[in-house]
Amino acid sequence: MKVLVAVKRVIDYNVKIRVKADHSDVDLTNVKMAMNPFCEIAVEEAVRLKEKGVATEVVAVTVGPKAAQEQLRTALALGADRAIHVETDDKVESLAVAKLLKGVVDEEQPGLVILGKQAIDTDNNQTGQMLAALSGMPQGTFASEVKVEGDSLQVTREIDGGLQTVSLSLPAIVTTDLRLNEPRYAKLPDIMKAKKKPLETKTPADYGVDTGSRVTLLKVESPAERKGGIKVGSVDELVDKLKNEAKVL
Amino acid sequence: MNFSLTDDHRALQQAAADFAYAELQAHAARWDAESHFPIDVIQRAGEAGFLGIYIPEEFGGLGLSRLSASLIFEQLAQGCISTTAYLTIHNMASWMIAQWGEPAVHEAWLPKLIEGRALASYCLTEPGAGSDAANLRTRAVKDGDAYVINGSKMFISGAGATDVLVVMARTGDVDSGAKGISAFLVPADSAGITYGKNEEKMGWKSQPTRLVNFDDVRVPVEHRLGDEGDGFKLAMRGLDGGRVNIASCSLGAAQLALTLSRDYLQTRKQFGHELATFQALQFKLADMATELASARLMVRHAAWRLDQGDPEATAHCAMAKRLATDMGFQVCNEALQLHGGYGYIKEYPLERLVRDTRVHQILEGTNEIMRVIVARRLFAEGMIEAMQA
Ligand SMILES: Cc1cc2nc3c(=O)[nH]c(=O)nc-3n(C[C@H](O)[C@H](O)[C@H](O)COP(=O)(O)OP(=O)(O)OC[C@H]3O[C@@H](n4cnc5c(N)ncnc54)[C@H](O)[C@@H]3O)c2cc1C
Numbered sequence: 001m002k003v004l005v006a007v008k009r010v011i012d013y014n015v016k017i018r019v020k021a022d023h024s025d026v027d028l029t030n031v032k033m034a035m036n037p038f039c040e041i042a043v044e045e046a047v048r049l050k051e052k053g054v055a056t057e058v059v060a061v062t063v064g065p066k067a068a069q070e071q072l073r074t075a076l077a078l079g080a081d082r083a084i085h086v087e088t089d090d091k092v093e094s095l096a097v098a099k100l101l102k103g104v105v106d107e108e109q110p111g112l113v114i115l116g117k118q119a120i121d122t123d124n125n126q127t128g129q130m131l132a133a134l135s136g137m138p139q140g141t142f143a144s145e146v147k148v149e150g151d152s153l154q155v156t157r158e159i160d161g162g163l164q165t166v167s168l169s170l171p172a173i174v175t176t177d178l179r180l181n182e183p184r185y186a187k188l189p190d191i192m193k194a195k196k197k198p199l200e201t202k203t204p205a206d207y208g209v210d211t212g213s214r215v216t217l218l219k220v221e222s223p224a225e226r227k228g229g230i231k232v233g234s235v236d237e238l239v240d241k242l243k244n245e246a247k248v249l
Numbered sequence: 250m251n252f253s254l255t256d257d258h259r260a261l262q263q264a265a266a267d268f269a270y271a272e273l274q275a276h277a278a279r280w281d282a283e284s285h286f287p288i289d290v291i292q293r294a295g296e297a298g299f300l301g302i303y304i305p306e307e308f309g310g311l312g313l314s315r316l317s318a319s320l321i322f323e324q325l326a327q328g329c330i331s332t333t334a335y336l337t338i339h340n341m342a343s344w345m346i347a348q349w350g351e352p353a354v355h356e357a358w359l360p361k362l363i364e365g366r367a368l369a370s371y372c373l374t375e376p377g378a379g380s381d382a383a384n385l386r387t388r389a390v391k392d393g394d395a396y397v398i399n400g401s402k403m404f405i406s407g408a409g410a411t412d413v414l415v416v417m418a419r420t421g422d423v424d425s426g427a428k429g430i431s432a433f434l435v436p437a438d439s440a441g442i443t444y445g446k447n448e449e450k451m452g453w454k455s456q457p458t459r460l461v462n463f464d465d466v467r468v469p470v471e472h473r474l475g476d477e478g479d480g481f482k483l484a485m486r487g488l489d490g491g492r493v494n495i496a497s498c499s500l501g502a503a504q505l506a507l508t509l510s511r512d513y514l515q516t517r518k519q520f521g522h523e524l525a526t527f528q529a530l531q532f533k534l535a536d537m538a539t540e541l542a543s544a545r546l547m548v549r550h551a552a553w554r555l556d557q558g559d560p561e562a563t564a565h566c567a568m569a570k571r572l573a574t575d576m577g578f579q580v581c582n583e584a585l586q587l588h589g590g591y592g593y594i595k596e597y598p599l600e601r602l603v604r605d606t607r608v609h610q611i612l613e614g615t616n617e618i619m620r621v622i623v624a625r626r627l628f629a630e631g632m633i634e635a636m637q638a
């Protein structure tokens with residue numbers, strides 16, 4: 001079975017986010033970038049499936065600028081066999097990414113597509129779902145466990161009330177949650193070998209997808225600074241404050 | 250002139266940062282407190298490729314440049330300075346074995362050293378010969394197809410926990426100086442080797458430092474590295490890279506100290522304002538960053554000279570080691586100061602950074618000896634003029 005893994009280049013999760021002075025967007029100049037942590041989990045799961053002999057090939061795909069090759073190389077170092085880079089400098093929204101991935105799916109015919117449940121930059125949580133709708137494949141989102149059993153896939157999902165297990169027929173789409181696995185780190189020899197693995201470059205036009213924005217970003221602001229807490233004297237005072245000040249009761 | 254790192258460099262840096270985060274950072278304080286040598290983690294470092302960084306590929310190493318090694322050690326040191334410093338010594342000693350060992354020695358040891366199944370120590374210093382290492386007294390006397398080694402080595406990093414010793418010993422006359430020294434690979438469990446106690450040190454506590462005694466220790470002739478009489482030269486060749494590596498550990502320490510200081514100044518309030526608003530402290534942070542940036546340029550430049558096989562690389566490595574290790578200690582100490590009383594207590598890592606970086610000014614040649622090395626070259630014809638190139 002071929003597994004397709006989507007990875008995204010985002011701001012490194014360790015970096016403190018700065019908003020541009022004109023509030024037009026987050027400032028990305030000279031900021032350290034990395035693979036989205038949920039995508040790392042997706043790559044790890046795919047590589048584990050290959051190590052178990054379930055997957056025969058792992059293909060990593062990204063949509064993004066030239067520099068996003070770095071993240072594909074990381075995926076290759078972690079164990080992906082080859083990579084596809086749909087190169088564009090546009091700020092690509094989830095729907096366009098899903099359409100591009102649909103194009104890749106049509107070409108590659110993977111048995112399983114694994115994506116992060118969301119990317120930590122825009123936190124949209126929709127690309128996987130959109131891809132499912134466009135491709136007609138069943139989806140298991142927020143996965144904390146994935147098991148391939150013959151032609152079907154058991155996906156344990158993290159939902160509000162606890163865990164839900166769904167059975168999907170393959171080919172299918174999985175989006176990863178934090179507890180699915182703990183990603184490995186890349187080994188230096190594998191980084192060197194990754195340079196020699198095939199990386200194919202495509203453009204959105206190759207898939208006939210228009211990456212123009214459907215959404216206008218009006219303004220980006222840093223969250224309001226947290227004010228120091230206070231100590232309340234009694235339960236009554238707490239209830240009073242929750243009712244009358246915070247207005248949550 | 251292009252100062253930008255390549256994609257490869259950045260990938261290696263990232264891999265080292267990931268390893269530091271996953272395997273070192275969370276444990277460094279405990280290893281320090283418990284004087285614990287994390288052999289299991291060092292083995293994983295081997296599996297991840299960090300133990301044969303610049304050993305040529307034909308011998309199973311990664312064959313990376315010294316510049317890449319510097320970038321890697323700078324990142325690893327941000328996880329744990331002391332453990333990373335040991336990794337640098339292992340890399341240096343293993344590289345010497347790869348460079349000058351006989352094929353049989355390669356076969357027996359290199360795969361293990363590169364994969365972390367065996368660890369190495371570098372044995373030059375003696376109780377009576379530190380800075381004046383060329384005056385060392387340990388003897389290696391040929392007896393048939395073996396050498397018999399007698400003497401002792403002081404301050405040996407990793408000793409007692411390592412498997413191989415690279416030993417510099419005198420094969421010439423008592424007063425034969427640098428030219429009478431040869432280098433040997435000595436299995437650490439050879440009959441006649443005994444170890445002193447683990448020295449109680451100020452820093453570098455996650456690795457043992459011991460005296461090693463050699464009492465009629467026999468090693469086969471094939472264990473000699475290079476020719477008889479070349480040992481001191483080989484030891485110094487090893488140290489050129491070693492100094493860049495130790496300097497890189499100081500860069501990592503200073504980088505971490507600077508990061509912690511920035512964050513602290515932005516959160517800590519006194520006199521009704523964040524410390525970051527006081528110009529005196531802004532200036533301090535600016536100076537720390539400036540000194541780190543200059544040392545980093547110097548270290549990477551020296552590494553590059555080494556990669557080029559530049560005949561003056563030794564002097565450049567010495568300058569870089571002097572500058573970067575002085576800078577590393579000062580910046581960590583300033584960072585401690587910026588943290589006020591919190592810098593002095595072990596709940597924060599600053600005091601450990603200060604303790605760990607202090608020895609970088611002393612070992613692999615003291616910073617005074619770095620000046621001796623540089624000054625010696627400065628009086629060579631045309632050297633000062635050539636520095637502009
Ligand atoms: C934690 C630790 C780990 C070590 N690990 C190793 C190891 O793995 N392998 C190894 O071989 N060695 C190791 N060393 C030894 C280290 O390299 C020596 O301590 C160092 O070279 C200095 O030698 P010394 O201690 O004998 O000091 P000395 O040589 O006695 O120097 C004392 C002082 O005099 C100064 N001085 C000496 N000569 C001159 C001169 N001509 N001009 C100006 N100043 C001078 C020195 O700079 C120093 O300040 C280690 C040391 C430490 C502390």
Ligand SMILES: Cc1cc2nc3c(=O)[nH]c(=O)nc-3n(C[C@H](O)[C@H](O)[C@H](O)COP(=O)(O)OP(=O)(O)OC[C@H]3O[C@@H](n4cnc5c(N)ncnc54)[C@H](O)[C@@H]3O)c2cc1C
Nearest residue numbers: 517518519520524527529530586587588589590591593594
């Ligand atoms: C081992 C130890 C024992 C101690 N014993 C006692 C004791 O017995 N009794 C007691 O009362 N206290 C004691 N202290 C506390 C000590 O006096 C304080 O740590 C010290 O006054 C600094 O305060 P701070 O730690 O809050 O640092 P901060 O005040 O937060 O200072 C942090 C840094 O900012 C600098 N800074 C702050 N404001 C300014 C400014 N306006 N301009 C320029 N720089 C500024 C400081 O110089 C420092 O470098 C002790 C501390 C230690 C570590």
